[in-house]
Amino acid sequence: MRKQKVAIIGAGVVGASAAYFLSKEKEIDLTVYDESTGQGTSAAAGIISPWLSRRRNKKWYRMVKEGAAFYPNFLKEVMNDQPIPPSIYKKVGTLLFKKKEKHLYELQEIGEKRREDAPEMGELTVLSPKEIKEKIPIYTKEEKALWAEGGARVDGGKLVDLLLNKAAINGASFVPERVTLSQDGKDYIIHSSKGEERFDSVILAVSAWLPDLLEPLDYEVDIRPQKGQLVEVKLENTDTADWPVIMPQGEEDIIPFDNGHVMIGATHEDEAGYDLTFDEVILKEMIHKASQTFSTHFDEASIYAYRSGTRAYTSDYAPFFGQVPGADRLFTASGLGSTGLTAGPIVGKCLAQLVLNQEADLPLHDYPIEQYVQKK
Ligand SMILES: Cc1cc2nc3c(=O)[nH]c(=O)nc-3n(C[C@H](O)[C@H](O)[C@H](O)COP(=O)(O)OP(=O)(O)OC[C@H]3O[C@@H](n4cnc5c(N)ncnc54)[C@H](O)[C@@H]3O)c2cc1C
CATH class of the missing domain: 3.30.9.10 (D-Amino Acid Oxidase, subunit A, domain 2)
Known part of the structure; x- marks a missing residue:
C-alpha cells in the first residue's frame, strides 16, 4: 500500500515535536521544511514555569500546565530512557x-x-x-x-536539533528552505527550489508566518x-x-x-x-x-x-490549533506567544495525533482555530 505523504512546514519546537512523533509511524512518508530565520524556539529564553502566572485565561493555563508536565516523560521517551542532557533540559x-x-x-x-x-x-x-x-x-x-x-529551563535550539535528529534516524527527510503552499484538488503542493512536491496531509507549524503561508489559499489569519x-x-x-x-x-x-x-x-x-x-x-x-x-x-x-x-x-492572546477550516488534512497551530516553548511539545504531539486521525491530548474545542483562521 502507498504510504501517506505528510509534510511539516516549520521546525521550531512545535514542528520538530510533531516530526518526532510522525516519523515513528511506518505508514507515513515524512518531509520537514524549515528555513529558520526569526525562529522563536532557538531565540527563546527557555523558562518552563507556568504555574505562578497572574494570567486568568483558564484554557491557556491548561495548555501550558500540561505542556510543562509533559516535558520530562517526553524527553525520557526521545532519549530512549538514557539520561536527558542537562544542557538541553534541566x-x-x-x-x-x-x-x-x-x-x-x-x-x-x-x-x-x-x-x-x-x-x-x-x-x-x-x-x-x-x-x-x-x-x-x-x-x-x-x-x-x-x-x-x-x-x-530548556535550550530550544538544542531541543529542536535533538528531535530532528531522531526524526531523521526514523527516516524523515529535511529540507532547509523557505517554501510556499498551494492546493490542487485533494493534494497539497509544496514549492521549493527543487520544484513541486505533492502531499496528502500538511502541518503548518510556522508560528508568526501563518498569514503568509495561507494567503495564497485565500485565508485571513488573526496572527501578528x-x-x-x-x-x-x-x-x-x-x-x-x-x-x-x-x-x-x-x-x-x-x-x-x-x-x-x-x-x-x-x-x-x-x-x-x-x-x-x-x-x-x-x-x-x-x-x-x-x-x-x-x-x-x-x-x-x-x-x-x-x-x-x-x-x-492572536488579537486576544489565546493560542489555537486544529484543522484549517474547509481544508481537509491541512493542520496548524499558532498564537503560542511568550509561553510557546512550554506548550510546544504537547501541541506538536496534538498535531501529529490529528494527522493520525486520533483524539488530541488537549481538547480541540478549547483552542478553536475557526476564530482565527477564516476563508476570505
Ligand atoms: C525572545 C523570546 C523569548 C522567549 N522565551 C520563552 C520562554 O522562556 N518560555 C516559553 O515557554 N516560551 C518562550 N518564548 C516563546 C516561544 O519561543 C515560542 O512561542 C515558540 O518557540 C513557538 O514555537 P513554534 O514552533 O510555534 O514557532 P517557531 O519556533 O518560531 O518556529 C517556526 C519556524 O517556521 C519557519 N518558517 C516560517 N515560514 C516558513 C516557510 N514558508 N518555509 C519554511 N519554514 C518556515 C520559521 O523560520 C521557524 O523556523 C520566547 C520567544 C522569544 C522570541
Whole structure:
C-alpha cells in the first residue's frame, strides 16, 4: 500500500515535536521544511514555569500546565530512557521576586491551590536572602523570593536539533528552505527550489508566518508578530549549572545555563514586525537592570551573544490549533506567544495525533482555530 505523504512546514519546537512523533509511524512518508530565520524556539529564553502566572485565561493555563508536565516523560521517551542532557533540559527551580513581600505570600497561596492538580510544580517556599545566596552565591540584595521547585529551563535550539535528529534516524527527510503552499484538488503542493512536491496531509507549524503561508489559499489569519531580544553574558570562573531561573519584577528574566552562561531578557516589541536587528542600547540596559535588581555581577560580565526572534500572538492572546477550516488534512497551530516553548511539545504531539486521525491530548474545542483562521 502507498504510504501517506505528510509534510511539516516549520521546525521550531512545535514542528520538530510533531516530526518526532510522525516519523515513528511506518505508514507515513515524512518531509520537514524549515528555513529558520526569526525562529522563536532557538531565540527563546527557555523558562518552563507556568504555574505562578497572574494570567486568568483558564484554557491557556491548561495548555501550558500540561505542556510543562509533559516535558520530562517526553524527553525520557526521545532519549530512549538514557539520561536527558542537562544542557538541553534541566529542572533547576524558579525564583520569583515581587516588589512587596506580602505579594510573595499571596502568590504562594495561589500556587498551593494550583498545585493540587499540578504536582509537578513541586514545593513552594518563600526564601530568605541567605537561602537565596546558598543557591546563587553572587546574590547581593536583601529581598526574599518565592521558590518553585519544579521550574525548569530548556535550550530550544538544542531541543529542536535533538528531535530532528531522531526524526531523521526514523527516516524523515529535511529540507532547509523557505517554501510556499498551494492546493490542487485533494493534494497539497509544496514549492521549493527543487520544484513541486505533492502531499496528502500538511502541518503548518510556522508560528508568526501563518498569514503568509495561507494567503495564497485565500485565508485571513488573526496572527501578528512580536519581536523579542535577549542577551547572553558569561560569568568567568562561575559554576552556574544548578542555579535556578530568576524572575525579577519586570521584563528581565535571568536564565543561567552551564559554564557561566546566563541569558538575560527578553524584550516584548509589538511594533517591530518581523525585524530581527539587535539594539545594543536596549540589550545593555537589560543587563544593567538585571544588575540593579539582582546582582551587580552582571554589569561586570562579558557579553557572549545576542539573540532575536519572533513570537506569534492572536488579537486576544489565546493560542489555537486544529484543522484549517474547509481544508481537509491541512493542520496548524499558532498564537503560542511568550509561553510557546512550554506548550510546544504537547501541541506538536496534538498535531501529529490529528494527522493520525486520533483524539488530541488537549481538547480541540478549547483552542478553536475557526476564530482565527477564516476563508476570505
Ligand atoms: C525572545 C523570546 C523569548 C522567549 N522565551 C520563552 C520562554 O522562556 N518560555 C516559553 O515557554 N516560551 C518562550 N518564548 C516563546 C516561544 O519561543 C515560542 O512561542 C515558540 O518557540 C513557538 O514555537 P513554534 O514552533 O510555534 O514557532 P517557531 O519556533 O518560531 O518556529 C517556526 C519556524 O517556521 C519557519 N518558517 C516560517 N515560514 C516558513 C516557510 N514558508 N518555509 C519554511 N519554514 C518556515 C520559521 O523560520 C521557524 O523556523 C520566547 C520567544 C522569544 C522570541
